[in-house]
Amino acid sequence: MPLFRAYNTPNCALELEGIAAGEAPQQVSILTHFACRFFHVPVTIAGGKDLLQQLAAAVATYTQGVLTAGWGEESLGEVQVGAVQLTVATAGTHRLRVKTEDAAEAYEVVLDTVQLFDLQDSLDRLGLDPETLPDVVPVLPALQQASPLLRRMRFPMAAVAGALSVVVAAVALSLLPVPEPVEEKGLESPPVPTQPVATGPGSTDPDPAPETVDRLRQDLFTRLDRAWRNPITFGTDAVFTVTVDADGQIVKYEPTPETAAIARGRVVPLDEELPLKSLLEPTAEAKPTVAFRVVFRVNEQLVVEPLLPQP
Amino acid sequence: MQVQTPDLTTGPSPERADDTLNMNLVRVGVATLVVPPRFGVSCPRSLCLDVDNLLIGLECIDLTAIEAIVLLAAELKLTDYVPHRVRLWQMRNANALRRHYQREALDWEGLRALVLLVSGLARLLTVHLRLLVTTEAQVRAGKIEALGLQQNQQFLENSLDRFRQLYRRRMQKPLPLNDEELRELAVSIFTQLLFASGESGTLRLWNALLAKAV
Numbered sequence: 001m002p003l004f005r006a007y008n009t010p011n012c013a014l015e016l017e018g019i020a021a022g023e024a025p026q027q028v029s030i031l032t033h034f035a036c037r038f039f040h041v042p043v044t045i046a047g048g049k050d051l052l053q054q055l056a057a058a059v060a061t062y063t064q065g066v067l068t069a070g071w072g073e074e075s076l077g078e079v080q081v082g083a084v085q086l087t088v089a090t091a092g093t094h095r096l097r098v099k100t101e102d103a104a105e106a107y108e109v110v111l112d113t114v115q116l117f118d119l120q121d122s123l124d125r126l127g128l129d130p131e132t133l134p135d136v137v138p139v140l141p142a143l144q145q146a147s148p149l150l151r152r153m154r155f156p157m158a159a160v161a162g163a164l165s166v167v168v169a170a171v172a173l174s175l176l177p178v179p180e181p182v183e184e185k186g187l188e189s190p191p192v193p194t195q196p197v198a199t200g201p202g203s204t205d206p207d208p209a210p211e212t213v214d215r216l217r218q219d220l221f222t223r224l225d226r227a228w229r230n231p232i233t234f235g236t237d238a239v240f241t242v243t244v245d246a247d248g249q250i251v252k253y254e255p256t257p258e259t260a261a262i263a264r265g266r267v268v269p270l271d272e273e274l275p276l277k278s279l280l281e282p283t284a285e286a287k288p289t290v291a292f293r294v295v296f297r298v299n300e301q302l303v304v305e306p307l308l309p310q311p
Numbered sequence: 312m313q314v315q316t317p318d319l320t321t322g323p324s325p326e327r328a329d330d331t332l333n334m335n336l337v338r339v340g341v342a343t344l345v346v347p348p349r350f351g352v353s354c355p356r357s358l359c360l361d362v363d364n365l366l367i368g369l370e371c372i373d374l375t376a377i378e379a380i381v382l383l384a385a386e387l388k389l390t391d392y393v394p395h396r397v398r399l400w401q402m403r404n405a406n407a408l409r410r411h412y413q414r415e416a417l418d419w420e421g422l423r424a425l426v427l428l429v430s431g432l433a434r435l436l437t438v439h440l441r442l443l444v445t446t447e448a449q450v451r452a453g454k455i456e457a458l459g460l461q462q463n464q465q466f467l468e469n470s471l472d473r474f475r476q477l478y479r480r481r482m483q484k485p486l487p488l489n490d491e492e493l494r495e496l497a498v499s500i501f502t503q504l505l506f507a508s509g510e511s512g513t514l515r516l517w518n519a520l521l522a523k524a525v
Contacts, residue, residue, distance in 0.1 A: 114444050121509040
């Protein structure tokens with residue numbers, strides 16, 4: 001005995017015809033025919049189980065795109081599952097095309113968002129109905145990894161309002177050294193002025209005084225820490241060799257081979273995401289410089305340590 | 312085949328709407344909203360933001376939405392997570408843009424409860440959501456005058472205005488969004504709420520939220 005099922009929504013009707021082959025006499029387990037009628041146009045999509053499953057998969061994937069479209073990133077693309085194709089017609093309308101290979105018939109319907117929702121809802125009602133085709137369940141598209149581009153697009157919102165500034169300031173303050181080294185430096189730096197080093201004859205690394213190195217290290221730390229605002233998008237620590245002149249300006253930076261390896265093939269270059277390129281001020285004149293090893297940790301910690309001169 | 316005799320139809324009828332609401336929410340349940348392993352222990356900041364925006368979207372349609380949510384929480388046995396409106400307010404303050412942002416993130420259980428409540432309430436407001444999304448499309452296509460549906464446009468504009476007001480009043484200044492962007496945000500939230508009001512809307516909303524979570 002054939003069994004009929006209908007899932008009606010205000011804009012579309014999904015009708016199924018099948019037979020019960022299992023133990024439950026009222027459970028449709030074999031689908032013989034389905035028809036999906038739209039009320040705004042005289043179009044009926046009809047076919048078998050394969051087409052029904054393709055339709056469900058295509059609509060679910062496309063719906064996911066509609067739901068996440070408000071958050072920028074990629075525009076709604078085209079979804080093609082088997083014979084079913086869904087594309088954007090104009091803003092807010094969607095074109096559904098069904099073209100089967102064996103039959104020469106092709107359907108085309110333009111749906112607005114509410115009609116698309118009704119189609120989705122009919123299919124979901126069918127998927128959730130335990131009395132009809134228990135192997136057809138609502139399709140949920142797989143989640144993909146959020147891309148770095150998406151991170152950058154979604155995070156400025158929080159950052160612009162200054163909501164993060166409190167957190168960043170708190171973290172920065174907690175990372176700053178406790179007061180006594182600062183006072184010590186304040187007392188001792190006048191007797192050891194930086195001029196002798198700055199006007200020193202050597203252009204590479206004339207073994208600067210430890211106090212100067214310490215001052216430059218703190219200076220570099222503060223600069224980088226204040227400018228580092230982007231969230232972490234890399235999986236391992238990024239290590240750079242950063243060279244600063246006697247005024248504390250960054251004149252050169254270079255990633256370590258490991259960091260260069262992870263930086264390859266990124267959408268946004270690592271040095272643009274980190275505050276290195278923006279702070280770089282290359283100079284032509286040869287000045288004495290000091291090199292530091294700077295580590296951008298994945299837990300948002302910043303480490304600056306003096307690099308011992310290579311022998 | 313166009314004519315269906317009533318006894319053959321088994322689709323949910325309007326009279327049973329209340330029963331199916333509860334049944335489906337129970338079937339969806341807190342446990343079925345799965346967190347993919349790539350997320351950590353606490354839920355991403357963007358999710359706190361999105362859920363709060365969805366709640367504002369509900370509030371701009373129905374000003375008593377918050378009372379309704381507290382009642383719905385009791386009905387769905389989610390009082391462990393949302394016992395009263397103060398706790399709900401604290402949970403919403405996990406949104407980093409809020410004026411009373413406490414630097415606390417939501418935990419996953421709380422987020423699940425909020426998503427269940429949002430879709431449950433969206434289900435009750437589905438008529439309004441349909442009207443809003445349809446009218447917005449008609450306004451964009453410039454068809455309102457021809458259709459003579461100015462009162463619907465007024466309803467849409469009122470809702471959008473209320474959304475802007477609620478949003479401005481609660482978020483920190485300066486606001487990162489201007490009026491036009493707030494309108495776009497509201498419209499995309501109405502669409503999300505519409506899809507969340509569907510039969511498996513909770514799952515769809517959950518999936519969509521996680522898909523773009525950072």
